[in-house]
Amino acid sequence: MHNTISTRHQNLYLEDVALDDIANQFGTPCFVYSKDAIRQNFMAYKEALGDQDHLICYAVKSNSNLAVLQTLADLGAGFDIVSGGELERVLLAGGDASKIVFSGVAKTATDMRRALQVGIHCFNVESETELALLNATAAEQDKVAAVSVRVNPDVDAKTHPYISTGLKENKFGIDINLAPEIYQRAAQMDNISVVGVDCHIGSQITEIKPFIDAMDRLLVLVSELESMGIRLNHIDIGGGLGVRYQNEDTPTVADYMAELLPRLEGRHESLVMEPGRSITANAGVLLMEVQTIKSNGLNNFAIVDAAMNDMLRPALYQAWMDIQPIKHNSSAQEATYDVVGPVCETGDFLGKGRPLAIAEGDRLCLFSAGAYGFVMSSNYNSRPRAPEVMVDGDKTYLIRARETITDLVRGEQLLPTGS
Numbered sequence: 001m002h003n004t005i006s007t008r009h010q011n012l013y014l015e016d017v018a019l020d021d022i023a024n025q026f027g028t029p030c031f032v033y034s035k036d037a038i039r040q041n042f043m044a045y046k047e048a049l050g051d052q053d054h055l056i057c058y059a060v061k062s063n064s065n066l067a068v069l070q071t072l073a074d075l076g077a078g079f080d081i082v083s084g085g086e087l088e089r090v091l092l093a094g095g096d097a098s099k100i101v102f103s104g105v106a107k108t109a110t111d112m113r114r115a116l117q118v119g120i121h122c123f124n125v126e127s128e129t130e131l132a133l134l135n136a137t138a139a140e141q142d143k144v145a146a147v148s149v150r151v152n153p154d155v156d157a158k159t160h161p162y163i164s165t166g167l168k169e170n171k172f173g174i175d176i177n178l179a180p181e182i183y184q185r186a187a188q189m190d191n192i193s194v195v196g197v198d199c200h201i202g203s204q205i206t207e208i209k210p211f212i213d214a215m216d217r218l219l220v221l222v223s224e225l226e227s228m229g230i231r232l233n234h235i236d237i238g239g240g241l242g243v244r245y246q247n248e249d250t251p252t253v254a255d256y257m258a259e260l261l262p263r264l265e266g267r268h269e270s271l272v273m274e275p276g277r278s279i280t281a282n283a284g285v286l287l288m289e290v291q292t293i294k295s296n297g298l299n300n301f302a303i304v305d306a307a308m309n310d311m312l313r314p315a316l317y318q319a320w321m322d323i324q325p326i327k328h329n330s331s332a333q334e335a336t337y338d339v340v341g342p343v344c345e346t347g348d349f350l351g352k353g354r355p356l357a358i359a360e361g362d363r364l365c366l367f368s369a370g371a372y373g374f375v376m377s378s379n380y381n382s383r384p385r386a387p388e389v390m391v392d393g394d395k396t397y398l399i400r401a402r403e404t405i406t407d408l409v410r411g412e413q414l415l416p417t418g419s
Ligand code: LLP
Pocket: 059, 061, 062, 080, 103, 104, 163, 200, 202, 203, 204, 238, 239, 240, 241, 274, 275, 276, 277, 278, 313, 317, 371, 372
């Protein structure tokens, strides 16, 4: 677990704030992030990259709260976006448009127009259709769109099938073998300027080798393009570095760069990266309270006030995320619990078979909830979404208020009476 979490007097702290105090102030369920952890995780990339010419584009999808984006923008981060909504968030948070790369399998003309208008760094194009649409959209505005082609290098990232993206059979990118042809066509388009190549092979990758294999394949392509007279400015290796949820032996950013950077030695292209999870996952937790403890003779259930609508990862990917009491309960007996939410689905669990010494009313902390947590939350079962809080030293800031019933029905309309 990240070093911004500590235990003091049998109480869990994030930086210098007791999680119990946050739960008292903001209620549960509640997402809490450490500003310092976000900063440290981002700086680990900067430091590991050293003199290598680079642009770190934080993957907004992993946690898109405005205050999180602002924290990263202030550190000089670029951003990897996948929608018009993410673009507006980055701009609202003070992000620099010229450091944005726009990924995503099928961008709309409306999103392209806005991105061209604000002058993003480049579009990561994933199909010929998209390339043609971008050329036409840029022509309307008399602009030239900077393009990087997302290729599919066909490497096995050895991660969960739902978050593996670089295999031949996935929907992402363009087959690397067909890429030269597409580059040639792109180079001839009036409103396209070819600037880079990119790939993203998957997420929660805990080995370095798949990244290196992907880079080696990209480099073969870059040489081939060069011999065709197409010279690129950057190589984007995507995101995907895994984090420790349980006891995964995850390489550090420094380990990863120590193997990757020698591959780029002496080359003129700059390196673009799109990390998400490795910046935000272990910078955040989800606080929740045990509502009911019950047993069916086979299993003990701790029914908490957070659910799959707040944190979908366990239900969707069978992801294991650590759960601990935020305060020691000396009068509770340890037992094995399935920690589940109140949503009407058997799949609504946060953790199974967890040894915990807890009682009703105790508060728990679900770790590593800073990435793919709030952003994947929903209002299923008409549950207002949880608030988000940022800790900075001994200060706490509410960075998103708990939703109200008014928020829940915003935009809905009753039919006219008598219709
Ligand atoms: N770049 C692109 C084009 C991506 O599709 C992604 C993530 C990233 C960068 C950032 O990858 P990261 O560094 O965060 O691994 N919801 C899943 C993860 C989905 C990842 C989707 N793409 C989960 O909770 O495990």
